Amino acid sequence: MFTAQGPTFRELAVQALSSVERGYDLLAPKFDHTPFRTPDLVLDSVTRALRPLGPFSSGLDLCCGTGAGMGVLRELCRDRITGVDLSAGMLAVARERSERDAPNARWVRGDARALPFSPVFDLVVSFGAFGHFLPREQPGLFAQVHSVLRPGGRFAFPLPAPARPGSRGYWTLLGFDSAMRVRNALWRPPFVMYYRAVRPSAVTEALRRTGFSVELYALPELGRLPDGSPRCRMVVATR
Known part of the structure; x- marks a missing residue:
């Protein structure tokens, strides 16, 4: 799962016993050499799906990490693009x-639960971040995104289909x-990363x-399930 340039088992253990913020500060220099970095195939697929919905002026990458999702905004937005993240270490790399x-x-x-922006964005994207928020935090998180979008602005993110019960992905x-x-x-402080809690419905x-x-x-580039349904959809929420 990890390249030779990625973190060692000891480094991962130290990161896992830290807070979310501190853990990502420590992981930042090697983050892009882990499977946690959003694959380019996903980023490119989202870019293609969003392009017909533009043009967009300004864009925000929510929980941007080392900035992989900013490539999507560079392709789609004509003016300034912004990345926001809680981890100073990830932002330094970005x-x-x-x-x-x-x-x-x-x-x-900044904290995604208290975004430091007025409604100035036409597009907000996010990749792989929702597992760091408890289900009860999702309404507040989405309200924050709603508050920083201009009327008619879009909030877009990929959402994989739930793993089929009994499958390898389900048990993993x-x-x-x-x-x-x-x-x-x-152990304290907690490290919130519960990806089964991100249920599409x-x-x-x-x-x-x-x-x-x-x-x-x-x-469609991300494949289909045995029943023919997409393995991954893009959610587009419009203010």
């Missing part, structure tokens, strides 16, 4: 890389979530209750 790839990018350290996620719950019961319902209209777009 900022260093952007000096070459995205000199117009702005990087802001169940084992990971169970291990995290045991860790958090025995609950996410879309929370978005609608926040005031978004919601559409789902298949991402």
Whole structure:
């Protein structure tokens, strides 16, 4: 799962016993050499699906990490793009890389549950971040996104189909979530990373209750399940 340039087992153990913020600060220099970094195939698929919905002016990458999702905004937004993340370490890596790839990018350290912006964005994207928020936090998180979008602005993110019960993916996620719950019961501070809690039906319902209209777009490049349904869809929530 990890390249030779990725973190060692000892480094991962130290990171897992830290808070979410501190853990990602420690992981930042090697983050892009782990499976946690959103694959380019996903980023490219989302870019293609969003392009017909533009043009967009300003964009925000929510929980941007080292900035992989900023490439989507560079392709789609005509003006300034912004990345926001809680981890100073992840932002430092992103900022260093952007000096070459995205000199117009702005990087802001902030909590997604209390975004430090007025409604100035036409597009907000996010990749792989929702597992760091408890289900009860999702409505507040989505309300924050709603508050920073201009009227008609879009909030877009990929949402994989739930793993089929009994499948390898199902047992992998169940084992990971169970291990995290045991860790958090025995150790402080907690490290929230519960990806089984990101249920498509609950996410879309929370978005609608926040005031978004919601559409789902298949991402065919990411494959289909045995029943023919997409393995991954893009959620587009419009203010």
